[in-house]
Amino acid sequence: MSADSIRETVTKIYEDINSQSLEKGDVLINTLHAIQDHYGNFIPIEAAEVLKELTGTPLSKIYEVLTFYTMFSTHRRGKYVIRICKSLPCHVTGGQEVVDALKNSLEISFGETTGDGLFTLEETSCLGLCGVSPVMMINDEAYGNLTKERVSEIIDSIVSRERGE
Amino acid sequence: MPAVENTVLICAGGACISAGEKSVKEVFEDTLKKYSLETVVRVVETGCMGACDLGPILVIYPEGVFYQKVNAENAAQIVEEHILKGRVVERLLYKGDTGELKTKPQEELPFFTEQVKIATRNLGVIDPLSIDEYIARDGYFALHKALFEIGPEKVLETLKKSELKGRGGAGFPTWMKWDFTRKAQGDTKYIICNADEGDPGAFMDRAVLEGDPHTIVEAMTIAAYTVGAQKGFVYVRAEYPLAIERLTFAMEKAREYGLLGNNILGTDFSFDLEIRIGAGAFVCGEETALINSIEGKRGIPRVKPPFPANKGLWGKPTLLNNVETYANIPPIIINGGEWFSQYGVEGSKGTKVFALAGNVKNTGLVEVPMGITVRKLIYDIGGGIPGGKRLKSIQTGGPSGGCIPLEHLDTPITYDNLKKLGTIVGSGGMVVMDEDSCMVDVAKYFLEFTVEESCGQCTPCRDGTRRMLEILERITEGEGTMEDLDLLKELGENIMATSLCGLGQTAPQPVLSTMRYFWHEYEAHVLEKKCPAKRCKPLMRVVIDKDKCVGCTACARVCPVNAISGAVRKPHEIDPEICTRCGSCLAVCRFNAISKVSP
Amino acid sequence: MAKIKSLEELMKIKENAMKGLKMRDSGKKGKIIVAMGTCGIAAGAKDTLRAIVDSLDEKGIEDVAVVQSGCFGLCDVEPTIEVHLEGADPIIYGHVTPAQAKRIIDQHIVEGKVVGDLIVKKGEL
Numbered sequence: 038m039s040a041d042s043i044r045e046t047v048t049k050i051y052e053d054i055n056s057q058s059l060e061k062g063d064v065l066i067n068t069l070h071a072i073q074d075h076y077g078n079f080i081p082i083e084a085a086e087v088l089k090e091l092t093g094t095p096l097s098k099i100y101e102v103l104t105f106y107t108m109f110s111t112h113r114r115g116k117y118v119i120r121i122c123k124s125l126p127c128h129v130t131g132g133q134e135v136v137d138a139l140k141n142s143l144e145i146s147f148g149e150t151t152g153d154g155l156f157t158l159e160e161t162s163c164l165g166l167c168g169v170s171p172v173m174m175i176n177d178e179a180y181g182n183l184t185k186e187r188v189s190e191i192i193d194s195i196v197s198r199e200r201g202e
Numbered sequence: 203m204p205a206v207e208n209t210v211l212i213c214a215g216g217a218c219i220s221a222g223e224k225s226v227k228e229v230f231e232d233t234l235k236k237y238s239l240e241t242v243v244r245v246v247e248t249g250c251m252g253a254c255d256l257g258p259i260l261v262i263y264p265e266g267v268f269y270q271k272v273n274a275e276n277a278a279q280i281v282e283e284h285i286l287k288g289r290v291v292e293r294l295l296y297k298g299d300t301g302e303l304k305t306k307p308q309e310e311l312p313f314f315t316e317q318v319k320i321a322t323r324n325l326g327v328i329d330p331l332s333i334d335e336y337i338a339r340d341g342y343f344a345l346h347k348a349l350f351e352i353g354p355e356k357v358l359e360t361l362k363k364s365e366l367k368g369r370g371g372a373g374f375p376t377w378m379k380w381d382f383t384r385k386a387q388g389d390t391k392y393i394i395c396n397a398d399e400g401d402p403g404a405f406m407d408r409a410v411l412e413g414d415p416h417t418i419v420e421a422m423t424i425a426a427y428t429v430g431a432q433k434g435f436v437y438v439r440a441e442y443p444l445a446i447e448r449l450t451f452a453m454e455k456a457r458e459y460g461l462l463g464n465n466i467l468g469t470d471f472s473f474d475l476e477i478r479i480g481a482g483a484f485v486c487g488e489e490t491a492l493i494n495s496i497e498g499k500r501g502i503p504r505v506k507p508p509f510p511a512n513k514g515l516w517g518k519p520t521l522l523n524n525v526e527t528y529a530n531i532p533p534i535i536i537n538g539g540e541w542f543s544q545y546g547v548e549g550s551k552g553t554k555v556f557a558l559a560g561n562v563k564n565t566g567l568v569e570v571p572m573g574i575t576v577r578k579l580i581y582d583i584g585g586g587i588p589g590g591k592r593l594k595s596i597q598t599g600g601p602s603g604g605c606i607p608l609e610h611l612d613t614p615i616t617y618d619n620l621k622k623l624g625t626i627v628g629s630g631g632m633v634v635m636d637e638d639s640c641m642v643d644v645a646k647y648f649l650e651f652t653v654e655e656s657c658g659q660c661t662p663c664r665d666g667t668r669r670m671l672e673i674l675e676r677i678t679e680g681e682g683t684m685e686d687l688d689l690l691k692e693l694g695e696n697i698m699a700t701s702l703c704g705l706g707q708t709a710p711q712p713v714l715s716t717m718r719y720f721w722h723e724y725e726a727h728v729l730e731k732k733c734p735a736k737r738c739k740p741l742m743r744v745v746i747d748k749d750k751c752v753g754c755t756a757c758a759r760v761c762p763v764n765a766i767s768g769a770v771r772k773p774h775e776i777d778p779e780i781c782t783r784c785g786s787c788l789a790v791c792r793f794n795a796i797s798k799v800s801p
Numbered sequence: 802m803a804k805i806k807s808l809e810e811l812m813k814i815k816e817n818a819m820k821g822l823k824m825r826d827s828g829k830k831g832k833i834i835v836a837m838g839t840c841g842i843a844a845g846a847k848d849t850l851r852a853i854v855d856s857l858d859e860k861g862i863e864d865v866a867v868v869q870s871g872c873f874g875l876c877d878v879e880p881t882i883e884v885h886l887e888g889a890d891p892i893i894y895g896h897v898t899p900a901q902a903k904r905i906i907d908q909h910i911v912e913g914k915v916v917g918d919l920i921v922k923k924g925e926l
């Protein structure tokens with residue numbers, strides 16, 4: 038990932054998004070999402086510099102946005118970002134047990150990534166799936182009605198899929 | 203939560219009661235208990251089934267089998283034969299007037315019969331990817347009516363008559379917002395849909411976007427036509443990828459059909475939509491923060507006034523409504539304002555979607571006329587509390603709301619009534635909590651949420667909520683004092699008075715509300731160092747009853763920290779120093795020897 | 802698709818689509834609707850959908866359409882499906898795991914017998 042290739046990628050993503058937008062400019066957040074998706078769960082910090090030149094937004098403002106929104110990360114995260122819901126409805130239906138089970142089976146805490154680079158564990162507020170609580174999302178997939186057992190099944194199946202490939 | 207396998211409806215109409223229904227119900231429930239079936243079979247009383255001469259009447263679901271002339275004696279038989287062994291008791295089957303076997307009930311489960319579906323009319327009925335099916339259910343006819351038959355003034359009048367209020371939380375009359383934006387000076391105007399749904403326990407907006415995306419496209423187009431806007435944005439939280447996908451598809455189809463974009467329905471009215479995605483900040487649900495976020499900035503709230511209707515997105519007049527609010531618009535335009543306001547009660551008209559979550563049997567979404575009582579919502583529609591537990595309280599309005607305790611269960615749900623109780627209707631999330639919930643812990647949970655989500659702009663909201671959280675943490679660890687309780691109140695009131703936006707202005711609500719109704723629980727934590735619900739780990743212990751323990755070793759094997767010791771077939775013991783109160787052992791003891799205690 | 806410009810054109814689409822919704826003249830014996838909101842998917846609806854499609858394929862049943870919808874709002878009994886055979890009341894089933902889906906196809910679709918223990922509701926939603 039050289040500086041040049043980042044420049045090229047970021048420029049292309051920005052121009053794409055800007056051209057599709059109803060109002061030109063001010064598409065920083067959608068652009069950051071696209072960059073993050075492109076690199077798989079993180080935004081290379083060099084992208085900020087490129088965006089500054091493209092958008093004319095001061096670097097400080099871009100950093101502000103990057104740090105304000107919890108879904109953006111400038112650190113490389115695992116291939117699978119697990120976001121477990123920590124809000125009340127999930128809590129009163131046994132969420133704590135599921136959180137403990139996840140931490141135990143991955144052997145990491147919130148904000149950490151497993152040694153093999155597969156999983157990053159994050160906490161999130163309500164995912165709007167409280168009817169099937171407790172709930173987590175792994176990248177864009179939602180998993181509900183979680184129990185200790187279901188959590189290990191899900192993790193195991195991802196691990197074995199990854200090992201198989 | 204065990205799945206309910208059978209539902210038994212017992213008629214509680216006047217005639218049937220006089221024919222002995224009460225004792226039938228008792229016998230039924232006793233027999234169920236005898237076979238430990240009380241958690242999988244639910245007994246519900248219904249209104250008159252219109253067959254009084256053959257009463258008492260009883261219907262067993264899922265099969266929908268009708269029994270007639272049930273008495274105390276054959277009630278027990280029905281449990282043993284039908285429920286336990288799955289054999290229909292032919293002798294007692296309801297034959298109806300014609301002597302023909304009748305299995306279709308006339309009364310349905312209250313979960314379905316009590317609902318009036320307006321905003322959620324298409325959920326589960328149509329294929330969200332099919333614009334044709336949306337049209338089949340009168341979709342885009344409201345847009346046609348607005349454009350060709352009634353015009354903007356009449357649209358406003360209809361909305362005014364409907365008395366629809368914003369469903370996103372603040373409950374502001376929708377027609378007034380539309381009117382302000384229509385009257386605002388400026389050639390460029392915007393329409394925004396707030397789909398940032400973030401209140402813990404609310405998920406109706408997601409369900410609408412995923413199940414009926416065209417209703418949002420249609421309603422926003424009608425709004426644009428009414429106020430004179432050219433462009434619109436739907437701000438969807440990034441946590442809802444499927445909603446984004448389906449809405450994107452719906453927008454494409456609508457453009458293809460000439461219902462969105464240039465020259466809508468062949469007229470010279472043009473309007474187009476774009477989706478903007480959030481990035482995990484709850485405060486962006488606040489309208490001015492949302493506007494900042496669409497502009498590509500940090501989502502921090504702006505000072506109001508000016509209100510968005512005059513100075514919103516890029517400083518232009520902007521109309522902003524919530525997803526559920528929009529979803530009500532097309533049916534209102536088609537059926538008229540009076541049609542909508544026939545539902546509900548004074549000051550709170552129409553229907554509202556509630557999301558039932560937490561310790562309630564039928565978790566899910568229900569749309570009911572406003573003014574329904576909390577009891578009806580939780581017990582009749584929600585099916586009550588699972589696992590034979592007792593209800594403790596219901597949290598409404600998410601982190602801006604408060605709780606409704608048992609003694610107010612018969613309150614009709616209206617904007618005003620809930621305000622009087624110290625909570626709000628909010629977005630309609632109802633988190634039901636049973637006796638195992640600790641109300642101090644609940645308050646702490648909400649404050650953790652607000653501390654996490656405060657945008658940091660105002661000192662009281664940023665630092666004040668953090669101080670409140672620290673106090674609550676102390677209390678749940680048994681280190682709290684009575685002065686702490688006073689301080690909590692004082693801080694709370696101060697934060698509410700001095701914060702800029704709704705987040706700070708309401709953040710202390712869950713604390714103040716639980717203090718108001720569950721003061722004794724706070725006192726127990728502080729004075730007796732006890733958690734009555736045995737939830738706060740530092741204030742509780744897990745112990746083994748020596749007399750009940752048979753020494754099967756099951757618990758010792760599951761304990762993750764090896765806190766349990768004891769010889770085979772000898773009573774076991776838990777070392778409180780090592781025990782983390784995880785509760786794993788409780789679940790495995792088949793002899794009920796392990797329990798939580800608050801010393 | 803030509804752009805719609807009149808009420809008549811809207812009406813025409815409505816009438817055509819009604820046939821599909823009500824299943825008249827659609828040339829199919831019936832349809833199975835799978836509730837595919839994120840809530841349903843989180844509870845396993847994708848596996849259920851796959852099992853339904855596979856099982857219909859296996860049995861060579863071609864006159865039953867499989868469609869998806871948003872959710873019925875019945876989170877508690879997700880995954881949910883609705884089986885709608887021509888001339889009969891639609892039936893909503895809950896807790897439909899892939900195994901149960903196969904059972905529903907065997908009993909309800911093939912033999913025409915409603916699967917009593919999984920019914921959530923009978924009749925129009």
Ligand SMILES: Cc1cc2nc3c(=O)[nH]c(=O)nc-3n(C[C@H](O)[C@H](O)[C@H](O)COP(=O)(O)O)c2cc1C
Pocket residue numbers: 367368369370371372373374376396397398399400401484485486487488489490522523524525527528703704705
């Ligand atoms: C902290 C905070 C969060 C909010 N979150 C939402 C939200 O997620 N969705 C929503 O529609 N309204 C939310 N609101 C209310 C909006 O500011 C606004 O009142 C509403 O979207 C207006 O639409 P309505 O009139 O149709 O209800 C929030 C308000 C505050 C103060």
Ligand code: SF4
Pocket residue numbers: 485502503655656657658659660661663664701702703704705706707
């Ligand atoms: S009250 Fe809180 S969330 Fe609202 S603007 Fe102030 S600091 Fe931000």
Ligand code: SF4
Pocket residue numbers: 746750751752753754755756757758773774790791792793794795796
């Ligand atoms: S599981 Fe129960 S009976 Fe068995 S050793 Fe533990 S406490 Fe005793």
Ligand code: FES
Pocket residue numbers: 122123124125126127128162163164165166167170171172402403404
């Ligand atoms: S509280 Fe966990 S999904 Fe809503």
Ligand code: FES
Pocket residue numbers: 213214215216217218219249250251252253254255257258259
């Ligand atoms: S009162 Fe029971 S059927 Fe009428």
Ligand code: FES
Pocket residue numbers: 168405409566567838840841872873874875876877879
């Ligand atoms: S909200 Fe879709 S079934 Fe629960």
